[in-house]
Amino acid sequence: MxxxxxxxxxxxxxxxxxxxxxxxxxxxxxxxxxxxxxxxLSSMAQTSSVRVLDSFHVSPPPGSVPTTSVPLSSFDLLWFPLRHVERLFFYKFPHPTSHFIETTLPLLKQSLSLTLQRFYPYSANIMCPQPPGKPYIRYIDGHDFIDFAVAESAADFDHVVADYPRDVKLLHPCVPRLRSAHVNEDGVRVLPVIAFQVTVFPNTGICIGSTYCHAIGDGQSFMQLMRSWTSVYRSVGDLSCLDENSRPLFNRDVMKGPGGDMESDLYNIYRQWLSSCGENSTSTQDLAADKVRATFVLSRAGAERLKHLVTAADDKHQCHISTFVVTCALMWVCLIKSKEIVTNNSSHDDKDKFYHFIFSFDCRNLLGFSIPTTYFGNCIIPGCISIKKSEAIGENGIIFVAKALGQRIKAMGSDWTDNGAKSFEEMTKGQFIGVAGSPKLRVYDTDFGWGRACKVELTHIDYDGATSMTEGRDGQGGIEAALALNNHQMDEFVTIFEQSLKLLSV
Known part of the structure; x- marks a missing residue:
């Protein structure tokens, strides 16, 4: 051989x-x-070294934003203990690094600075006083800033942005480091909010990487920033390109708290996190050496076929059926089956054990009062479902899981406070398989003028086994799901995923 x-x-x-x-x-x-x-693939990954070329501090233009404080809402409190969000946007960029530094970098920094006039909380800090004090955002003019790094990668760009399984560590050199939290002289914990890193792959591509604290806002809020930044960049710094009606709304008065036990639970989560010294995703964690990452694409036709099958099984019309729902069901069932295989768990004694799944539920239109689309902050709560192993791996497991997920989403829509409280209660039962991101964010529409992103990745899922989800990059109504598994389980997952599509005629 x-x-x-x-x-x-x-x-x-x-x-x-x-x-x-x-x-x-x-x-x-x-x-x-x-x-x-x-x-x-390991040999190919060894060429992924990244060299930091420079770093900068970027803030709104001096005097453009006064020193300001903004309170957080109770909906923001849940997200303090979670790992920071790490999102990478990849673009084709057929120019050398020198071209980027001379012609592209100055406008990237300038346009970001100008955009931060509207989105100043991203250049601020989150202040976390000891109870009974409540956390808030504070921006100090002339003092606060965003860390912005520039790097160069020797990796094969096409390999980095591929869908097939490759070393999970390949993407992480493109992820910026967010400054560590610290405690000031008043005993207040100070959390930096966001950092950017631009990584150039000479003559082939470019990556705009971001790391941010989820407590500042959800994916919709972050994408407001990105869409505005790209618009200002394309207009060469002309702020008139931004619609005055699209200004972010920071007024928390529009967000009435959930009240009752749920609001108390949210503040308890914050207090417990703070009492544990505010530990979260700023701490580093080693990735397993045998872990690989892959992206799976479900076409629009495939999603419609799955939705049709679930609809046919939902004779009482109890489910919310969407592309997101059926894709989650497909991925989760394949994950369960692949895990059962790699753990050699052929016993039927544990057929009644539960697998728990968590997803984010956007409650903007379900609070009983109007929330503007430009609201800046978190307006999502967790939803949970628990499925027996025997039900998930059964002949109609994907349809069963899709119905369970669709029923929970529909129930949360009718009474989100009650079902949200149930989700918090269920979160204490054990480990979960989660999903991050949403096809509603339209991340592939992010265009600096180099064309639509050719790949968008969420890398924080690599640590906890979650699945990330975006709309299909081809704009044809499909959906993409990515996940990181060890080599053996990934091989089994790929096989099961492909078999499932064939069996469902997708």
Whole structure:
């Protein structure tokens, strides 16, 4: 048998599927195929070194925003303990690094600075006083800023943005580091909000990476910033390109608290987090050496087929059926089945054990009062479902899970406070498989003038086993889901995913 180096040399521009076909054509067994592909992909990942070229502080223009404080709402409190959100936008950029530094970087910094006049909370800090004090956003003119780094990568851009499984660590050098929290002289914990890093892949691509604290706002709020920044960049710094009616609304008075036990639970979450020294995603965690990351695409036609199957099974019309719902069901069932295989769990004794799933529920239109689309902050709460193993891996597991998820979403829509409280209660039961992101965010529409993003990734899911979800990058109504698993489970997941689509005629 020829050695791994031969395969590496002759396949360095191939996809994982090409690699599989090549080695299988040599008559190798599945284990050998997996080992060789792992060796190839590992070797390719070794070229992913990133060199930081420069770093800057970016803030609103001096005097453009007065020193200001903004309270957080009770809906923001839930998100303090969560890992910071890490989102990467990749673009084709066929220019050398020198071209980027000379012609692109100055306008990127200037346009971000101008955009922060409207979105100054991102250049502020979150102040966390000890109870009974409540957290708030504070911006000090001439003092606060965003960290903005510029780096260069030697990695193969096409490999980095591929869908096939590749080393999970490949993307993380593009993720900016957010400054650590500190405690000031008054005993108030001070949290930086966001950091950016632009990574250039010479002559091939560019990545705009962001890391931000979820307590500042949800995905809708972050995408308000990104859409405005891209508009100002494309207009070469002309702020008249921004619609006056699209100004972010920071007034928390429009967000009436949930009241009762749920509001008390939210403040308890904040107090408990603060009492544990405010530990969250600012702490680093090693990624497993054998972990790989992949993206799975469900076409619009496939999603419609799945929705039709669930609708046919929902004779009492109790479910909210959407592309998001059926995609979550498909991914979750494939995850359960792949986990059961890799753990060699063939016993039927635990058929009644539960798997727990958590998702974010947008309650903007369900609070009983009007929330402007420009509201800046968190307007999402967690929803949870629990499914028995036997139900998930059964013949109609995907349809069963989709119905359960659709029923929970519909129930939360009719009484979100009651069902939100139930979700908090269920969150104490054990470990969850979660989903991050949403196709509603339209992340692929983010265009600085280099064209639509060619890939958008959420890398914080690599640590906790969650799935991320975005709209399809082709704009044809499909959906993308990404996740990180160890090599063995990923191989099983890919097989089960493809088999499921065939069995469902998707």
């Amino acid at each position: 020829q050695d791994h180096q031969y395969y590496l040399e002759c396949t360095k521009h191939k996809t994982r599927q090409d690699l599989l076909l090549l080695v299988e054509s040599c008559g190798l067994c599945r284990v050998a195929v997996s080992e060789i592909c792992g060796s190839i």
